[in-house]
Amino acid sequence: MQMFGLVLSVLCHFDPFQIATIRELCFVWIADILNSGCATVKQYTMAGEAVELAWKQIKPMISETGIFYGARATWIPPLLGFLQMSEKFSYTGPQPVSGALALQILSVIRGYGDFGPTILPILTSTLLPTHPLSSRRSALKVFHNLMGSKWFLRMVSVPKMDRTRFFQAVGDPFQFAPNTTIQDGEQMFMQGYEPMKVAVVLVGFASSTPWRGHLCHSNFTTCEEITSTMEGKISAFRHMQQVAGASRGQFLCPPARIIAAVERLEELQSLNTAEVVLMWAWTFGAVDVADHDAWELIGSKTLTFYRTYGTGRLKVLSQHIINCDVFQHSLRDQRWDPRCRVEGVRLPVRIAGAARRSNSGESRASDLRLVQVCQLRRLYHLFGCDPTTWAEMVAVDGVGGGTDVSLGQSPGPAYFMDCACDYP
DSSP states (O other): OHHHHHHHHHHTTSOGGGOHHHHHHHHHHHHHHHTSSSOHHHHHHHHHHHHHHHHHHHGGGOOTTSOOTTOOGGGHHHHHHHHHHHHHHTTOTTOHHHHHHHHHHHHTOSOOTTOHHHHHHHHHHHTSTTSTTOOHHHHHHHHHHHGGGTGGGTOTTSOHHHHHHHHHHHOOTTOOOOOTTOOTTGGGGGTTOOHHHHHHHHHHHHTOHHHHTTOOGGGGHHHHHHTTBHHHHHHHHHHHHHHHHHTTTOTTOSHHHHHHHHHHHHHTTOHHHHHHHHHHHHHSSSSOTTOHHHHHHHHHHHHHHHHHHOGGGHHHHHHHHHHOOTHHHHHTTOOOOSBOOSTTOOSBOEEOTHHHHTSOTTSHHHHHHHHHHHHHHHHHHHTTOOHHHHHHHHHHHOOOTTOBOTTOOOOOGGGGTTEEOSOO
16 A cells, blocks of 8 residues: 555646546445455545546546546545545544545536435535535535436435434525635636525425425525525526526426426515526416416416515516526427417417517517517416506516516516417
């Protein structure tokens, strides 16, 4: 082992681009060291040196998004084994940097397969601001990456106390300190971490029956502040769109999960975040505009929410429907026919003016215009309004919860000059 330590020290001086195979061997060595019969302290020291060598090989190849696309699933068990051993040693001695590097390597891996149950207790510890590694940001990146494996949907056997501790450790994803154990410019490789994406992942947990009851108000403290403005809501919506796209249709789907997320956020008094979920439901295309049963559920929840917390908030939702271009995602794999598909409409929608001038009645621009009008009219009908009475309703009621809608302007009858049908 002493000779092997000298070999590791020598290898650190080689050009990493000239010895690519060393990168793979590092993780084999870590596993072999941890499974050897050597004293635990010696295993800890030697494996730490292998981790540092692996990091030197990986660091130049990390993308601007903070991901290493050449990572392999076989790296995960050795890294987790080293982190588990590090917990036993409380990161004493010369190895805290190695522990931080192991967590950082783990954070640049895109997916973790079925390793969620092993990662959970490690994250619960390393997420704490008081943890000796001071690597909360890396741990939060690992937490975000776990969403891709959808492991939490299957982990119903995790004890309730562990779930509560986990979310307490996650806390506010916008609150973290620099990784003090990483120096010499290593911070630049953490730019792939986006706190709002982690907040969106937490919204996903809010829709899951086994997990939703364990979320804390503190998980959404900063998110609530950011989404108190129209700009903040749009930013959160865009991140929600990205997370939903990466989940391949499993994020907040079916509609019952949308409602579950909104209700849990209401219980946590995170009303601005709940509004973003409703904005997403009305415009992302996750719910087919012709699925009348689903829209009955969404409509009922929308009606209850805004009547409870103020119909003035509807200015944001209606303006978002008008301005949002995400409907394009729902138009990629289907062609909308020229008839309005909203329940209760009998006559075709007539599209004219600017939309038709862009090409023809069969153009994507016309399709987008059609689905926007259908959704807006659906919203008006839900609250028993037409364009004129809608403007009066949201103006009289005022905006609740301190939401700033300075960017939102209530749509008037002029919006419908190019589109007409018999919908109220």
